[in-house]
Amino acid sequence: MQDTVLSVQHLSTSFFTDEGELKAVDDISYDVHQGEFVALIGESGSGKSVSALSILRLVGDPPGKIVGGKVLFHDTDLLQISDKEMQEVRGSKISMIFQEPATALNPVMTIGNQIAEPLRVHKKMSKQQAFREAASLLSKMKIPNVEQRIKQYPMEFSGGMQQRAMIAMAMSCQPEILIADEPTTALDVTVQAQVLEELNQLRLSTNTAILLITHNLGLVARYADSVKIMYGGRILEMGSTYDIFENPHHPYTLGLIRAVPRLDQPKSYGLHTIKGEPASQEDRMMNNCLFVKRCKYATDICWKQQPKAEEISEGHMCACFHADFTAAEREELLR
Amino acid sequence: MARYALKRVLLLIPTLILVTFIVFMLMRIIPGDAVDYLVQVLQSSSGGKTIDREAVEVMLGLDKPLLTQYFIWLNDLLHGDLGDSFFMTGTVSSIISYEMPATLELVILTFLLTTVISIPLGLLCAARQDTITDNVIRVISVIMMSVPVFWIATLILVYPAVWWGYAPPMTYVSFFEAPIQNLRMFFIPALLGAITSAGGQLRNVRTLTLEVMRQDYIRTAWSKGIKERMILLKHAFRNTMIPVITMLGGSIGYLLGGSVILETMFNIPGIGQQLTTSLGMRDYPMVQGCILLISVIAMVINLIVDLLYKAVDPRVEIE
Structure with missing residues (x-):
């Protein structure tokens, strides 16, 4: 196996409400290797999204709180570093795409502006540079008329194009890990396949590891290198895709x-x-x-x-x- | 955009006609009569001579049927004539044009101060939700909302005078003649007006910002590694502005209506003061003229607010 980039160790995340503590993620551990395609499978409420959000410390606090464990990115525990250091990791080293591209993109900012933003923040690019880069990223995602499209707002994009723009945005700084939280759930079946195929191509060309959260076993069987089965906030079974599908x-x-x-x-x-x-x-x-x-x-x-x-x-x-x-x-x- | 604006302006015409009708009829419905009042005044001034009621009616043009009166007024209106005041010398338009600038200045100043106070404080509260800063500002905002403006105005007029022998200037000068002297007169009443309206507005800005901060696209912004300040100012602010513009635009109507108290207390010769006096005397043309003008201002502001949406929110499709 190649180098481990991310090592989640005994991660536990809970929500604290008036009814008491709700355990969303309970003591899960797994590794992600360089360029690996990891699938996190589970039914709704199994804690797969929360576990992914915990990696980037994006769980809303309050009510959510990471109560234990470590998230080692190379040798740094992401749960111990300062907010400012965390901001430098987000979008640059580890980025994320979400389930509903329509609500995950800011409705009053142009697509180009949103894609250029991480480049300007993390790579300190000038405005023109960042926009040129954003345009080339979009055309890599097979979006036609990029010059024109880049000045448009998310509502002028179709669902599939919005998700492609999200991917372009997340991949803009060539992160080591891309967390994809059910990226194709809101899309058409035909578009789902295209988007995932493009995502996979991007992974192969950039060597970015992908952590895919899904409940679509078909996608997993086709693309994933390894699979974690989550249930009730814990991992019940994990192994290579072969192990899970041929020897469960x-x-x-x-x-x-x-x-x-x-x-x-x-x-x-x-x-x-x-x-x-x-x-x-x-x-x-x-x-x-x-x-x-x-x-x-x-x-x-x-x-x-x-x-x-x-x-x-x-x-x-x-x-x-x-x-x-x-x-x-x-x-x-x-x- | 230009076509849309033109369409909206044309749509104002039927609204305006309806407003003239309502304004005209409202004045006739309320009890009390300009004639009675004028007869009384004339009697006392002439030392108890009997005054012919009907002659007064004819003089004021009130002897004709109601609808005829309305159409005469409307006809004059179309010719730019708002009529003559029953009791004051001069035409309604000349009196209003003398008084309108003072009111407008007070309203605009109050509005600007309200905006300048409520938006930054509202954002600050949202950014520091449930901290001491947030709580202190919210408590103060409740006080601002609930204390009557005439009460603070009284304190401001009385105590500085008692303690330091200072009183705000009470002689009106036009802004264009002596801007500094003019602002010295208007600043305090405008600030008082702003304090009362900013309390509610800043709470609204806070709630709306918090609502926006819970949206998915804000989580996306966090996941991109953007600083909190930039998320608030760049990602959340414009989304918050969409409802805030409606709110602030709507508040101008209230400010116009509420200006009378401040005008009276700070001796500002404005339309609010004029309106109350004229209402008391049932000076029909005067009241009609004032209300009509205020309605037109309110309509124009609504139009501006609608056009501003497009500037702020690209999702608003204007055709």
């Missing part, structure tokens, strides 16, 4: 894969769901397996203890007491 061990991962409809299955196979509800706050506060209520393999021990992540093969971790029990289902699913 956690009952939840199996459930997710089973839930993806496939064209080669007979109609009678139907649509599969994972029964039950996502882990509630009460579930998260108790000392048991988070998935226990929805798991068909659950036994007494699952109700009494939290399973530790155990290594199945190199780099493939699974937090389940009964990872062995799933062998039969795995066989059946992947047949």
